Amino acid sequence: MAGGTEMDVRIGEAIRARRLERGLSAWELAGAIGASEKAMARFERGQSRISAATLLRIAGALRCSSRVLFGEPDLFADPEAVRLVGAWSLLDSDAKRRSCLDFLEALTPDPDARS
Template identity: 45%
Template structure:
């Protein structure tokens, strides 16, 4: 029989924070690549509901599954842990990086390819490249 002590509680809270952080990073990368949850789920062989739970941090993702997700999203598994500081504390994103993520999400939600191309051209012009 397993006993839960006060010392066990902080560990489970940290694990939950890590799970939520990894889930957020999966969502960020998926959106940046323009994939829906359904598409990602199909690629890695899970249900849409399971993908949703991973992204919300409700279900812990196994190492093997995280490796599959990383391959599907063309990144390294370690990328999902970027932003975790000492003692698994999630570091706040700088405002500029937060704005970039919002831009990626909004761009990925544009369904019309011509509108995406127009926005991309405008961004290149504004950037001066």
């Protein structure tokens, strides 16, 4: 593939940002996923499409969810979000879940942020 799509470029930028955040060189990340440094450079520039398997290896090496590489927030980086999900999973009825969701949405300052 000669040039990547807008999504390839965005994913590449996210990989590079996360790699730098983790203090890894491109060479170290490439080695961790079994790719060449040249391939890693193409991935980060969005010049090569990344397979799902490779994307999962990259996310693992960067210690993040693959969702983060698509620009989604890393919800599980926040310990309180982890607690919330844990508590949510213990609710034993749809009625309790709905009540909790209604309560949380009522606390949300931006009505457009609600589903």
